[in-house]
Amino acid sequence: MAQPRYIPDIVANVTLPSRATSMITKDPVNRPPGFIANCLRESGRTAAADDRPDPTTHPELPSRPPSTHTTVERAWSMASRWSAPLYERPGRQGPRLLGSAWVDGGRDGSSPRTPPTDPQSACRSSSVRAPKLDHRRIVPWQRECVLAVRSALSEQYRPMVDLAGGCGLRQGEVLGLAVEDVNFIDGVVHVVRQVKLIRNRPVFAPPKGAKERTVPLPDSVARSIEEHISQHPPASVTLPWRAVDGAPVTASLILHRDQGRPINRNDFNRGAWRPALEAAGVPLGRASGMHALRHFYASVLLDAGESIKALSEYLGHHDPGFTLRTYTHLMPSSEKRTREAVNRAFADGPDTDDGPTTAQGE
Known part of the structure; x- marks a missing residue:
């Protein structure tokens, strides 16, 4: 600021x-x-x-x-x-x-x-008070909902669901992902750019907050990308950097339109995403945008026991505290973790030779 x-x-x-x-x-x-x-x-x-x-x-x-x-x-x-x-x-x-x-x-x-x-x-001002925050808890999509929306999309757009829901990428980052950003050998994705619209004109720009990051590439997402590339080869797309009159930058985009043009997110949302939501029976609205796939990604990782710090890095958040405030209600309860930890420690039951009855019998 x-x-x-x-x-x-x-x-x-x-x-x-x-x-x-x-x-x-x-x-x-x-x-x-x-x-x-x-x-x-x-x-x-x-x-x-x-x-x-x-x-x-x-x-x-x-x-x-x-x-x-x-x-x-x-x-x-x-x-x-x-x-x-x-x-x-x-x-x-x-x-x-x-x-x-x-x-x-x-x-x-x-x-x-x-x-x-x-x-x-x-x-500072003694006469002005900030409005109260609307503490709406994020309700992530279930796996069945994600798969239903993915199936309703045309084949060429399905990797967008895999990258957003399987790697936590934002929509602009998905559209700006180049084949050289994906390391299939090490199993990671380097998020270094996004496609933004300035007055409906596409430009390349750094990720949100200029925060580049590296996220794990699950095998299932890697297979989806490889299959997509085999059917739709990457195209070299040249766009200005950060502004419509910025220096031209070229990247081999994995997802693109015909004739090597970038996908316009507004056209995609209207012509592909919303019809897919309707076909899958998902209510339209702000909570049903592609960002819902990032929430799904976060819920899956937290349910698997991933740390808030790691999740924050994967999502590209500026502060782990923001990640914690956003997703704390999705973390497994401490009571559940306590019960599971003790059950694992006493999987075979406590040693009955050392206890009150043994002491009384001596």
Whole structure:
């Protein structure tokens, strides 16, 4: 997260939509990723650099100068309307930062905010409270559900289920997997890129969080990939790196469309994934996206006794604590592990020659 900083509040009457619009106009294709942070910083406020609301899809952006907003308007109008997805982020840092940025020192909303001398104070506010997290427990698919969806997909797309459900890859990472990333001899997959869409234009990019990783390759998934390659040879696909005007990068993608084109995830979701869900009797919705296969992967590993640390590395999470918070309810109960451990230790029963009855008989 970017370090908060302040600039003298000399442009407090510049509205955020006007500033965002001017920045987008400068580069309509590659929207500056931190434009909202720049908007706030240049008006004497602060925000996380990765908080990126899209004004083209959020017409309710505040249209009045920030200095005229009341405390409530400054805090929650922005946080609730712009950044609803941020509520689900670990630590709730997004709403806290965005909300604090809009609260003036007097707490009555009557006067423009004066930037404090301590930049860290931007992250604290006594009048703004972060929203409560919605503690929804993830319910992973059962094996039968995964196999049903896989069978409903066309043959060329079935390895996507195997890679996501058998290696824990994200959808973009599956689409960006090249044949040179798979080591069949050592039985590992190197996750080094993904296919992203920038305004529906594909680009290569590092995995989420720029976190490259190596995951085990199960034999069943290896056989699926080998069979797919024998029927659909990899194709050399060249895409720009990280931005539509980035340097071209070429990779021999395992999964691709005709004429060596990358698979567009939106087209795949609409034309292949959703029909497969309907055919398998799986309800449509956010919880039924391809990400559900990562949850299945996590549930299988935890049920087999894999550690949270290893699972976090395989999934590419930034912190094992996040993995633990997400999947702790899927871990076998301590009572069950205790019973099984003691049963194994006393598999043949305790030695009856050493006990209370022996001592009494002496």
